[in-house]
Amino acid sequence: MLAAAVGTATAAVLLGGCAGDGAGTAERSAAAAMRRRAADGAAALLERYDATGRAHPALAAGLAPLRAQTAQHVEAFGGVPAAPPPALSAGSAPASQDPSAPAGASSPAGASAEPGPAAAVPGDRGEALRALASAASRQSDAFLADLTEAPGDLARLLASVAAACAAHATLLPELTA
Template sequence: MTTTGRRALLVAGAAAGVTALAGCTSSPGGRTRRPSAAELEAERVARAEAALRLRSVTAARGLLERYDATLSAHPSLAPRLTPLRRAVAAHAKALGEGGTTVEPVAATASADASPATPASPSAPASASASASGRSTVPAAPVRVAADPRAALRELAAAERGASDGHAAALLTAPPEYARLLASVAAACAAHAYLLTEGAPA
């Protein structure tokens, strides 16, 4: 086969590949398919819920880290704190079980957008956060008071803060998740009581 013949064959093969690709990404009318308004709205709702779950999981994990730091600084508090820490760990797991990331409804929704465009800095948490709710940015170490009673007060304050945060999230949470948030908020408030007034330090 001559050089001209091979070149013609390559051109024909490339053209066939382009035609096949266009058939995969285009609608029957020849236009790129874009998601419907209903699909976009469903994605918006799903993203809002995923962001809410991520914030809730992050708060629970932060509380869990404070328990770990307090136990590390004051091992003598283990009998008192271990049951509460176990409950907080269960809360963190339950709050993230619905997923904290959402895939776009269609890759062709923004055909004119550059694939190299960086993620918006206003997006909730890190763009690379996984379904576990962890960010790629390492958290600052938790500082714990040297006095055990002060450390318990810090834990109680953290529990109250978590309770308030979960209660505030009820306003925008879907019904099933709102019930979970209400339960976790109540548990955090009970923990705060147990850490301060409920038992002697």
């Protein structure tokens, strides 16, 4: 219920429009860089959701709404979110995943070869959820760090998405399969 309320607040900020603030070219450039950074951070969190869902398919149903909200955050900042992996869209493990492989060992098609924040998902479901919650909390803090330098519309969006990430951090440890 909390996640739905935060999602509604995020949507309200997104639909509220972006009023021009008369910022100069340098300020617009700084805001654009801030948006890219925020989109990258949200995309990294989305990657962690996907990795956790692949490693623990039994959690897929519980992760799906929070993952979908995180994909909306990527879009809100101008990024393009990855499509959900089969484990998070159909509630089952991907057919190509070897169940004997260590968690996080498989890589989806089109995934970056660089080791990312989702490189290792704990094998224990509770630990995996706590690790994902910690990542959501860190991302919330990162969004909040940019608030003082962001122009009004971007600051409101950062605040809203930071609140959503904080809500995710609270909800994730309580998920059950």
